[in-house]
Amino acid sequence: MEASKNTMVVKVIGPPYASCSRRVLACLIEKEVEFEIIPIDILKGEQKSPEFLKLQPFGVVPVIQDGDYTLYESRAIMRYYSEKYKSQGTDLLGKTLEEKGLVEQWLETEGQNYHPPIYNLILHLLFHPKLGFPVDDKIVKESEEKLEKVLDIYEERLSKSKYLAGEFFSLADLSHLPFTHYLVHDIGRAYLIRNRKHVSAWWDDITSRESWKKVLQL
Amino acid sequence: MVVKVIGPPNASSCRKVLVCLMEKEVEFEIIPIDLFKGEQKSPEFLKLQPFGVVPVIQDGDYTLYESRAIMRYYSEKYKSQGTDLLGKTLEEKGLVEQWLETEGQNYHPPIFNLHLQFHHRLGLPIDDKIVKESEEKLEKVLDIYEERLSKSKYLAGEFFSLADLSHIPLTHYLVTDIGKAYMIRNRKHVSVWWDDITSRASWKKVLQL
Numbered sequence: 001m002e003a004s005k006n007t008m009v010v011k012v013i014g015p016p017y018a019s020c021s022r023r024v025l026a027c028l029i030e031k032e033v034e035f036e037i038i039p040i041d042i043l044k045g046e047q048k049s050p051e052f053l054k055l056q057p058f059g060v061v062p063v064i065q066d067g068d069y070t071l072y073e074s075r076a077i078m079r080y081y082s083e084k085y086k087s088q089g090t091d092l093l094g095k096t097l098e099e100k101g102l103v104e105q106w107l108e109t110e111g112q113n114y115h116p117p118i119y120n121l122i123l124h125l126l127f128h129p130k131l132g133f134p135v136d137d138k139i140v141k142e143s144e145e146k147l148e149k150v151l152d153i154y155e156e157r158l159s160k161s162k163y164l165a166g167e168f169f170s171l172a173d174l175s176h177l178p179f180t181h182y183l184v185h186d187i188g189r190a191y192l193i194r195n196r197k198h199v200s201a202w203w204d205d206i207t208s209r210e211s212w213k214k215v216l217q218l
Numbered sequence: 219m220v221v222k223v224i225g226p227p228n229a230s231s232c233r234k235v236l237v238c239l240m241e242k243e244v245e246f247e248i249i250p251i252d253l254f255k256g257e258q259k260s261p262e263f264l265k266l267q268p269f270g271v272v273p274v275i276q277d278g279d280y281t282l283y284e285s286r287a288i289m290r291y292y293s294e295k296y297k298s299q300g301t302d303l304l305g306k307t308l309e310e311k312g313l314v315e316q317w318l319e320t321e322g323q324n325y326h327p328p329i330f331n332l333h334l335q336f337h338h339r340l341g342l343p344i345d346d347k348i349v350k351e352s353e354e355k356l357e358k359v360l361d362i363y364e365e366r367l368s369k370s371k372y373l374a375g376e377f378f379s380l381a382d383l384s385h386i387p388l389t390h391y392l393v394t395d396i397g398k399a400y401m402i403r404n405r406k407h408v409s410v411w412w413d414d415i416t417s418r419a420s421w422k423k424v425l426q427l
Contacts, residue, residue, distance in 0.1 A: 071313070
C-alpha cells in the first residue's frame, strides 16, 4: 500500500471503482468530510495480503483509517460519519428518531433483500467474464427474479414517498447507488429500473446528485 | 401503550427484538402469527411488512420492520435505561455497527441456509451441497471471530452490545436443533463468548416465551 500523504484526513483504503468503496466516498462527499483514497489492486489480490488482513480480516474493501481509528463494512462507516458530522453537509439520517428508524429499515432492506441478488448479477455478468470464471445461468435467472420482486415493492413504496425513508434523501437511498449503477450501465439490465415508473424517477433523482457525479470521476 | 411485536415468539428474527426490548426494559406484547399457515403473506400483514417476513413492530402510530433496524431504534430511544447496547462513544458505536454489519452480511447468510436445510417442520430434503458450502463459509467466519474474541471479551470491545445479541437466536439453533455445536465448541474463545452471552437473563426469558 502507498504511504499516506496526509495524516489528518480520513484514509479510504480500496480502489475508487469498487462499489462498496463508492458508498463510503459518496457519503463522505455529502457530509463534506475530506478524504484520501489509498488504492489497492483487488484484481491482483492485494486485499488478501497479511498487511491488509490486519486491518480488515475478511479481506474485502473498503476499510477506513481516521487517525488511530480503523473501521470496516461500508454501511457501518457511512453510519459513523453521518452521525459524527450530523451538523454539516446533508443530513442522511432524518431529523427525528422515528425518521432515523425508517432510514435503518430501508438500509437493512437494501443490505438483506436488494444487495444479495444484485451482487450475484454483477458478479456473474460483469466480473466472472473478466476473471475467466464461468457464468452460472441458473444463479443469474434466480437473482433477476428475486431482484424484480424487491423492485416491485420499491415501486409501490416510491409511489407514495419521494425517497425510501420519506420525503428526504438518506443513507438508505445512497446505499443503492453503486451496484445499481453497474446494473444499469454495465450488464444491460437498465429495463429493471426503467420499467418501473417511480423507481425510474427516483433513480434519475439520486444519480443527479453532485456527490455521485464526483464519485464517478474519482 | 406497549410495543406490539408481531410474529411468533420462537422465530429467530423475533427473538432478536424480544431480547433487545428486555435488555432495554421496554414493555411489549407479542401478537403471534402462524408462519406455517402462511399468515405472513396475508394482505393484512403485507400492508405492514411488504416483504412478508417477521417481525414487525407497532408502537402507537409507528410501524417498523427489519429486526436490526428495530433493535437500533429502541437501543437509541431508551439509551438511558437498561443495558447500553451501543457503546459509550461514537467510536465504540462505530465498532458495534461494524460487527452488526459483519453478522448481517457474513454470518447470517450461511447460518440461515443451514437453518433452512435442517428445519424439521419444513420437511424438505436436505441438499448436501448447500450444507457443505454453508458450513465451510461459516467456519471461515468463525475463525475470524476466534481471533477477534482472543483479544476482546465481546465483538465490539469489552462491553456486550447489539453485535453480540444479533448472533444469539440462529446460533442457538446451530448448537441445538441442527446438531453442530462443535463449530462453537471447537473454538476456545468463541465457546467462552457463547456461554457468556447465552447466560444473560434476557435470553433465558425469551426462550420461555
